[in-house]
Structure formats: structure tokens, C-alpha cells
Amino acid sequence: MSRLAPAAARLTTGSHTVVRRLAARAAAWCARGHRADLTGWRAALGVLARLAVLGVGLYVIARIVRALPALMWLLTAGWLAAAWRAGRPPEQTAEERQDEAATEAPVLPDREAVVTLLLEVMGDAPAVHLRTVLAHLQERGQWEGRTVSDLRAALAAVGVPHERGVKVGRVPTWGVRRRDLEAPSPAAAPEASTAPSTAA
Structure with missing residues (x-):
């Protein structure tokens, strides 16, 4: 079990990162539906419409997976690959730290x-x-x-x-x-x- 601990930790960290990124992108996409030129509930209609689109999309995906359970293998493999990449630990070499500092300077x-x-x-x-x-x-x-x-x-x-x-x-x-x-x-x-x- 100890040999698998680093890989499990990387997948766990990567999964959390992927979830945060997806949630941030979904929230940003929904927020862009807000109409600044309107007030009250009319201004939020675009946000509600985009939330509905997300909900329908998730429902359709769930129905497809229930109809074709074999797709779960593909989805799981895709998620593990994304989590593995997102959970990659930062390099610790001095040269890479200098490069990172140089690239972060214009932030x-x-x-x-x-x-x-x-x-x-x-x-x-x-x-x-x-x-x-x-x-x-x-x-x-x-x-x-x-x-x-x-x-x-x-x-x-x-x-x-x-x-x-x-x-x-x-x-x-x-x-x-x-x-x-x-x-x-x-x-x-x-x-x-x-x-x-x-x-x-």
C-alpha cells in the first residue's frame, strides 16, 4: 500500500484541482449571462438559462451512460488522465524556479x-x-x-x-x-x- 500512496495522493490532488477548474469555468460562463443593462429578475434570466443548459447537459450525459454503461470506462480513463496531469507536483530544481519567477514577473x-x-x-x-x-x-x-x-x-x-x-x-x-x-x-x-x- 505504501508504494501506491504517492500515486493515490497525486490523483486525489489532481481530482480536486480538476473539480475547482470545472466549477470556476462553469460559474464564469453562467455569470456572463447576467445583463448589466437590466435590473431585478430580468437581469438574472441569462444566468438561469445557462444554469438550465448545464443541468440538461448533465442529465443527457447521465442518460447516455445508463444506456451505454461501457462509456463509464472511457469517462473514467479520461478523468484519471486529467487528474494525473493536474496533480503533477511542481519541480524543485533551481533553474526551473528561476524560469517560473521570470514567467510570473509580468503577472x-x-x-x-x-x-x-x-x-x-x-x-x-x-x-x-x-x-x-x-x-x-x-x-x-x-x-x-x-x-x-x-x-x-x-x-x-x-x-x-x-x-x-x-x-x-x-x-x-x-x-x-x-x-x-x-x-x-x-x-x-x-x-x-x-x-x-x-x-x-
């Missing part, structure tokens, strides 16, 4: 690039929740395994204001408002304050 771009991203995710809405921004990034293969707290720290590092009680669709949580992004950056404030003294 925090300058403030202008962050503001551009936030406005893109925000669309025509006056605000956007950080969980929506995080789902947008993870859907594109970025920030895997990160949380809203990590995103808050990244925004603070580049000077992007964000607050807890931002409402989108009447739901308050951590988010960013358009008016704060369009305001002058804090770095420009000291220059503006010294302008009268230099003129004098």
Missing part, C-alpha cells in the same frame, strides 16, 4: 493595463465585482488557484481603488467602480499639489 502589469482590463470586463456597467474579474482571468488560463484576496492585493500594488460594498445587480461585495478608474491616479496627485509652489 502584475502597470496600472494602465489593469484599468484597461477592468473596463473591458465592466463593459457598459458602472461597476464590476472582483469575483467576476477573477473568473474572467481564470477562464483564459490565468490566475489559476488564486482568490479574490490575491486580486485585491494585486490591485492595491498598482494603486487601483476597490471597495467592499460595490453593488452590481443589487448584490454588494468587493468590486471596482468606473468613476474611480476614470479619476486621476494617486501618483499624479503629488505633482499637482507641487505645481503652485513651483509657479510661485
Whole structure:
């Protein structure tokens, strides 16, 4: 049993990772169905429709598997392969750590690039929740395994204001408002304050 323990641990870790990724992608896909130009229950119709599509899809898959039980072998093999890849332990060599640090360096771009991203995710809405921004990034293969707290720290590092009680669709949580992004950056404030003294 001890010889199989590392393989079992890798499959367990990988399975958890696969579940989190699938759940994050499904949540992001459903969240994109929210209509920012509507309010109340009408704004959530797109989300409910996408949830219904997911439910019907799972039901159809279950019916197919019941009709063709042999497909379980194929599905199980696919799941084990995905879990094995996702559960691969990180390499520990110094060179790979340096390469990883080099590739992770651009994860925090300058403030202008962050503001551009936030406005893109925000669309025509006056605000956007950080969980929506995080789902947008993870859907594109970025920030895997990160949380809203990590995103808050990244925004603070580049000077992007964000607050807890931002409402989108009447739901308050951590988010960013358009008016704060369009305001002058804090770095420009000291220059503006010294302008009268230099003129004098």
C-alpha cells in the first residue's frame, strides 16, 4: 500500500484541482449571462438559462451512460488522465524556479493595463465585482488557484481603488467602480499639489 500512496495522493490532488477548474469555468460562463443593462429578475434570466443548459447537459450525459454503461470506462480513463496531469507536483530544481519567477514577473502589469482590463470586463456597467474579474482571468488560463484576496492585493500594488460594498445587480461585495478608474491616479496627485509652489 505504501508504494501506491504517492500515486493515490497525486490523483486525489489532481481530482480536486480538476473539480475547482470545472466549477470556476462553469460559474464564469453562467455569470456572463447576467445583463448589466437590466435590473431585478430580468437581469438574472441569462444566468438561469445557462444554469438550465448545464443541468440538461448533465442529465443527457447521465442518460447516455445508463444506456451505454461501457462509456463509464472511457469517462473514467479520461478523468484519471486529467487528474494525473493536474496533480503533477511542481519541480524543485533551481533553474526551473528561476524560469517560473521570470514567467510570473509580468503577472502584475502597470496600472494602465489593469484599468484597461477592468473596463473591458465592466463593459457598459458602472461597476464590476472582483469575483467576476477573477473568473474572467481564470477562464483564459490565468490566475489559476488564486482568490479574490490575491486580486485585491494585486490591485492595491498598482494603486487601483476597490471597495467592499460595490453593488452590481443589487448584490454588494468587493468590486471596482468606473468613476474611480476614470479619476486621476494617486501618483499624479503629488505633482499637482507641487505645481503652485513651483509657479510661485
